Amino acid sequence: MSTYAEEIVDLLREVNRLVRERMARFLQEQGLPHSPSWAPVVRHVAMCPGVTVNELSRRLGMAKSHVSILAEQLQGEGILRKEPDPHDQRLVRLFLTDEGARLRGRWQETYRAFLAATVRSLPEDRAEHLLDGLRALRAALSAERQGGAGAEREGGGAG
Incomplete structure (x- = not known):
């Protein structure tokens, strides 16, 4: 991991x-x-x-x-x-x-x-980053549940 x-x-x-x-x-x-x-x-x-x-x-x-x-x-x-x-x-x-x-x-x-x-x-920029990260995590989990791939890239990277 x-x-x-x-x-x-x-x-x-x-x-x-x-x-x-x-x-x-x-x-x-x-x-x-x-x-x-x-x-x-x-x-x-x-x-x-x-x-x-x-x-x-x-x-x-x-x-x-x-x-x-x-x-x-x-x-x-x-x-x-x-x-x-x-x-x-x-x-x-x-x-x-x-x-x-x-x-x-x-x-x-x-x-x-x-x-x-x-x-x-939270400061607004932190809240926005948190929201982006949670959306990306949700998309990755949804794609995994549906057998899809590549959803972990949705919502941007870790930068």
Whole structure:
């Protein structure tokens, strides 16, 4: 792995960790639930209403038992509801409650406001370079997922 690649990997991990830590504190200050495991579950259930625990565990890359426990907790908090599948009573489908949808909206607003304030603190030229780099990384990842090549050049070089 090149020095650039190693540093990028390390920085992405560190930035992700810092965002999660600061966001948890920020959500707590706002009086919002802030379990780091809850957010992806709520986000996926909102995007795919009626998803099963099995499907959700595959999409999130989490153990089914962990997703099942999280779903129970979220149901207990009034954020999710479980409904039996009308065609297969063995399956349980997950849906956001009205409170869950409201809470997800508040989480999203809070998250975006938090990140926007952080980005606004950067000098404009740094923010532009960061945006260019992230776009190039996204293009490279998209091309890799689609089996394409050469997308890593999109958005310019490292100079």
